Amino acid sequence: MPHPTVAIIGRPNVGKSTLFNRLVGKRLALVDDQPGVTRDRREGDANLLGLEFRIVDTAGFEDQDVATLPGRMRVQTEAAVEDADVALFMVDARAGIVPLDEEIARWLRVTSTPVILVANKAEGRAGETGVIEAMALGFGDPIPLSAEHGEGVVDLFDALRPYVDREDGSPEESEEQAEDGPLKLAIVGRPNAGKSTLINRMLGQDRLITGPEAGITRDSIAIDWSWTDGDGNERPVRLIDTAGMRKKARVQEKLEKLSVMDALRAIDFAEVIVLLIDATRGLEVQDLKIADRALQEGRALVIALNKWDVAENASSLFNGVKGALDEGLAQVKGVPLMTVSGATGKGIDQLIKVAFETRDAWSRRISTGQLNRWFERAIEANPPPAPGGKRIKARYVTQVKSRPPSFVLFGTRVDQIPESYRRYLVNSMRKEFGFGAVPVRLTMRAPKNPFDHDKN
Incomplete structure (x- = not known):
């Protein structure tokens, strides 16, 4: 399904190309102080806090005869707006509203394309008057932006979301997509935990050198393998054997330092990390540090x-390790x-x-509709606190990425939500959507009020 299209329109030099570049994450459009730099329509793939859409930068709208260059540029701009799902009408808050802004507004009011009014260059006190003046254009309260x-990108996200957020994903679809590629599985652990021996057993051959000496493996080695599941299906796996990671104080030789760095890079490359622990030696602090590193990444x-x-005393050993992990990996x-x-x-x-x-849980994507139905139930069951008596x-909430699942919560003063309430939401989300113990990221975004200034 093609992405929705958003067109940026406005008179010359109000900052359309600057916004275009910010949304596509690259300097695709030329930017200069002089008006009229953009002439043709320029398109790019935009991402705004997880919202994905097609963005179109248009030439500055000028009231000229169609036979002239500015007139032909205006025709291109009009076509871009007609083809768009929504138009961002940008004005310059510092310059205030000028007759050409009013002319554009009159034309936009008779088009069928929804319009969102954006007051650019609104940072600081210099843009306050222009933001207020823009209300008279007839498109509701403008979004103050720089x-x-x-x-102001949070408010822009809020305004665009109803037009460009299409709920066409589901957990099941994401799981199927995750199964397409090989499982990138890194085996990590302390020296002599048996990593290479385990991989050799998986492969059915002595592919890796093993022995009683610690530290035989120095480079991270990737091996393609095919695992047969219980239904007889061949599942591709890329196994990554890594060097044993000792305590930093005991890593002295330059070669061993390089090996450990290589193992850490393997963690960054992998999708799933298997932390291998020697059951005859039990759990050590270094194991927890390796596990924490994987989760932090x-x-x-x-x-x-x-x-x-x-292993001796297997049952008590298993329960002891499990308890220590729950305590040591509190996140x-x-x-x-x-x-x-x-x-x-x-x-x-x-x-x-x-x-x-x-990996299926780690790759899972939840539609915004599903998320917000859960979210309404979660805050109804346990409303957010009111720090200092001010209600949050x-x-x-919306998912901005998967692998790992990452979400953004929007609202007023949500940046003041205590860590305990954030954990409540994350744990509720884990239970609702079956994320299990994979890392789940939840960040808070509160819109900035351009009229709030320090009183110092």
């Missing part, structure tokens, strides 16, 4: 107790804990199955 400095995490075939509860044996192969199929399921008005 295209150059990025101020936004990777899906599975923890496996290796050498389970020779994510319930990380999958598996038992495997690289020597016998026991538990490997279940480990890979859980890794695929974890949470308006809506």
Whole structure:
């Protein structure tokens, strides 16, 4: 499905191309102080806080005969607006409303395209009068914006969302898309945890050098493999073996330092991280540090107790490690804990199955409609607090990306929401949408009021 189209229209030199460049994230349109730099329609793929749409930068609208160059430019601009799903009508708040702005407004009022009024260059006190004057153009309250400095983008998002946010995604569709490529699975852990032995057992061959000496593996090695699931389907996997990561104080040799850096880069590259722990040695602080690093990088995490075939007091060991993980990884509860044996192969199929399921949750995308139905129930069951007696008005939440699932909550004073309430929302979201223990990002965005100034 093609993205909705947004056209930027306004008289020359009000900042249309500056906004265009900000939305596409590149300097595709030339920008200069002199008017009339843009002549042809320029299009680009825009992303505004997760909203994706097609943006069209138009020439400055001038009231000239169609036989002249400015007149032909105006015809192109009119065509762009007619083809758009919504038009951003931009005025210069510092210069105030001029007759040409009023002429454009009269034309826009008779078009069928919805119009959002934007007062650019509204930063500071110099733009206040222009913002107020723009109300008389007949398109409601203008959105105060600074295209150059990025101020006012939250309010712009709020205004554009009804026109460009199409709910055409679902968790099931995202899971199917995630299954298309090979599972990028990195095996990490302390030295001599049995990483290379485990991978050799998966492959059914001695592909990697192993031995009792710690630190044999130095480079991160990627190997393509095919795993057969319980239904007989071949599932592609890219296995990444990494160097053992010791405590920083014990990493002395230059070569070992480079190996550890390479292992950290492998974490960044992978989709799912398997932290392999030697069951005969138990959980150590370094294991928690490796797990925390993977979660901080936004990777899906599975923890496996290796050498389970020779572990003593297995039941108490498993429960002890599980309790220590829940306490040591407070930001994510319930990380999958598996038992495997690289020597016998026991538990490997279940480990890979859980890794695929974890990637599905990590790749999941929830439609805005589903999100906000959950959100209404969540705040009704537990309303946000009122710091200092001022009520927080949470308006809506939207997903801006997956892998890991990342969301933005919009509303008045939501930046004052305490961490405890943010955790409540994240945990509720995990339960509602089946995210399990994958990292879930939730940030708060409150619109800035351009008329609020420091009283100093």
